Amino acid sequence: MSRDLMSLPRPDGITALREMSLDRLGFLQRCNQQYEGIVPLQLGDELVCVLNDPGYITEVLKRPRVFIKDKETQALDGLVGKGLVTSEGDFWARQRRLAQPIFRQKNIDAYANVMVEYTQRMLESWQDGAIRDVSTDMMRLALDIVMKTLLGQEVQDVAAQRINNVLEIFQDWLDHNSAVAVAATLAEIGEQQAQISVASSESIDKEYQDAIALFDETVYDIINYRRANGLTGNDLLGLLMQVEDADDGTRMTDQQLRDESATFIMAGHETTANLLSWTWMLLAQNPQVRERLNTELKTVLNGRPPTVADLPQLTYADWVLKESLRLYPPAFEFAREAAEDYELDGYIIPKGTTVIGSQWSMHRNPRYFNEPETFQPERWANDLEKQLPRGVYFPFNDGPRFCIGKNFAMMEALLLLATISQQFQLDLVPNQIIEPRTSIALKPKYGIKVVLKANS
Numbered sequence: 001m002s003r004d005l006m007s008l009p010r011p012d013g014i015t016a017l018r019e020m021s022l023d024r025l026g027f028l029q030r031c032n033q034q035y036e037g038i039v040p041l042q043l044g045d046e047l048v049c050v051l052n053d054p055g056y057i058t059e060v061l062k063r064p065r066v067f068i069k070d071k072e073t074q075a076l077d078g079l080v081g082k083g084l085v086t087s088e089g090d091f092w093a094r095q096r097r098l099a100q101p102i103f104r105q106k107n108i109d110a111y112a113n114v115m116v117e118y119t120q121r122m123l124e125s126w127q128d129g130a131i132r133d134v135s136t137d138m139m140r141l142a143l144d145i146v147m148k149t150l151l152g153q154e155v156q157d158v159a160a161q162r163i164n165n166v167l168e169i170f171q172d173w174l175d176h177n178s179a180v181a182v183a184a185t186l187a188e189i190g191e192q193q194a195q196i197s198v199a200s201s202e203s204i205d206k207e208y209q210d211a212i213a214l215f216d217e218t219v220y221d222i223i224n225y226r227r228a229n230g231l232t233g234n235d236l237l238g239l240l241m242q243v244e245d246a247d248d249g250t251r252m253t254d255q256q257l258r259d260e261s262a263t264f265i266m267a268g269h270e271t272t273a274n275l276l277s278w279t280w281m282l283l284a285q286n287p288q289v290r291e292r293l294n295t296e297l298k299t300v301l302n303g304r305p306p307t308v309a310d311l312p313q314l315t316y317a318d319w320v321l322k323e324s325l326r327l328y329p330p331a332f333e334f335a336r337e338a339a340e341d342y343e344l345d346g347y348i349i350p351k352g353t354t355v356i357g358s359q360w361s362m363h364r365n366p367r368y369f370n371e372p373e374t375f376q377p378e379r380w381a382n383d384l385e386k387q388l389p390r391g392v393y394f395p396f397n398d399g400p401r402f403c404i405g406k407n408f409a410m411m412e413a414l415l416l417l418a419t420i421s422q423q424f425q426l427d428l429v430p431n432q433i434i435e436p437r438t439s440i441a442l443k444p445k446y447g448i449k450v451v452l453k454a455n456s
C-alpha cells in the first residue's frame with residue numbers, strides 16, 4: 001500500500017516560495033532541521049519535493065533515467081548544448097564512456113606539473129602588501145588550467161574575458177528567469193505583492209545571446225585550430241576528435257565537440273575556483289588551522305613545489321579541503337525531475353515532480369556533524385567520510401552521474417593550496433561583506449578581498 005505524500009508535514013506553498021526566492025540556503029537549512037524525509041511543496045501547479053533523508057537522496061541519484069535533470073539544469077543547454085552535464089539516456093552514457101579514460105588517476109597525474117607551473121606563474125604577479133580579489137584570481141587560474149590540460153590551449157586575455165562574461169551574464173539570466181517564474185507562480189496563487197519588473201527580459205535575453213555568440217566563436221576557434229594543425233594531442237579534446245563510432249565509423253561533429261568543450265570549460269573551472277576561494281576565507285578566519293596546515297607543508301615539502309608523489313602525505317591539507325567542501329559546497333543543491341511515477345519508500349512521486357536534495361543543508365545537519373557551523377578539519381580524521389551514511393556528505397554528488405572531474409579537482413585544489421600557502425599568507429581585508437550567491441555554483445557574491453603577506 002502506498003503512503004500519502006501530501007499527508008507529510010510541510011510549510012505552506014506561499015511561505016516556502018517566498019523564502020526560497022529570498023534566502024535559498026536559509027530555507028533549505030530550516031527545512032532540513034524542521035522536517036524529515038520528504039517535504040512536499042505545492043508551488044502553484046508545480047510539486048517540489050525536498051529530500052532530507054540521506055537514503056532518499058542516494059536512491060534518487062542512483063536512478064538518472066527516472067530522475068532526469070530538472071528544467072533549470074536543462075536551461076544550461078543554451079550554453080553547453082548537449083554536453084555531459086545536460087544530456088540524458090543513451091547519448092549521455094556514450095559520452096561519459098568516451099570521456100572517462102581521460103580522468104583515470106594515471107592520466108590526470110600528468111597534469112600536476114601544469115597545475116603547479118601555472119600557479120607559480122600567477123604568483124609572480126602577486127606582491128607583498130597588495131590587495132587582491134582572490135576569487136577573481138582563482139577563477140582565472142582554474143580556467144587557465146582546465147583549458148591547457150583538457151583542451152590543449154593557452155588562454156588569451158580576450159578569451160578569458162569572454163568566458164567570464166558569458167558565465168556572469170548566464171547567471172544573471174538564470175536568476176532573472178527564476179524571479180519571473182516565482183512572480184508568476186505567486187500571482188497565480190493570488191499573492192498581490194508579488195509584482196516584480198519583467199520589463200527588462202528582452203534586454204537580458206539579448207545580452208545573453210550576444211555573450212553566447214562570442215563564447216561560441218572562442219570555442220570554435222579552438223576546435224578549428226586543432227583541426228587545421230592536425231594536432232590530436234593527448235588531452236580530452238584530442239581524444240574526442242579521434243573517437244570513431246563503432247557502428248558507422250563517423251567522428252564527432254563540430255557541434256558535439258563544441259558542446260563537450262564548453263561543458264568542460266564551464267564545469268571544470270568555476271567549481272574548483274570557488275572551493276579554493278572559500279578555503280582562503282576559512283583559513284584566514286581560523287589562524288590555528290592555517291598554522292597547522294603550514295606546519296604540515298613545511299614538514300612534507302620543506303619549501304619545494306609539491307608533486308603528485310607528495311599528495312598522500314598532505315593529509316591535513318586534504319581535511320582542510322574536505323571541511324571547506326562541507327561548509328561551502330560549490331554544488332550546494334541538485335534538482336531532478338521525475339520522468340515517470342516513482343515509488344520512494346512507499347510514497348508515490350508523480351511524474352513531473354521536481355525533487356531537490358541539498359549538500360548545503362545535509363552538510364550542516366547537527367545529527368551527523370558536531371558543531372556543524374564550525375570549521376574543524378580534524379573532524380575528518382579516522383575516516384569520518386566512510387563512517388557517515390551515504391547521502392550525508394556528497395560535494396560531488398553520487399550515483400552514475402557523480403562528478404567525472406572529482407579526482408582532477410581534488411588534486412588541483414591540493415596542489416594550488418600547497419603552492420600558494422608556501423609563498424603567501426592571505427588575510428581578509430577587514431569590514432568587507434562576504435556572502436554566498438546561489439547561482440549555478442555557490443560563489444562569493446562580492447568576491448573575497450585579501451591582503452597578501454609574502455612568507456619570508
Ligand code: HEM
Pocket residue numbers: 084085096146263264267268269271272275329330331334335395396397400401402403404405406408409
Ligand atoms: C570542487 C570542484 C567540483 C565540484 C564541487 C563539482 C561538483 C559536481 C557535481 C555535484 C556534479 C553533478 C551534477 C549533477 O548531476 O547535478 C558534477 C558533474 C560534473 N562535473 Fe564536476 N565538480 C567539480 C569540479 C569539476 C572539474 C574540475 C571538472 C572537469 C575537469 C568537472 C566536470 C564535471 C562534469 C563533466 C560533470 C557531468 C558528469 C555527468 O553528468 O556525467 N567537475 N560536478
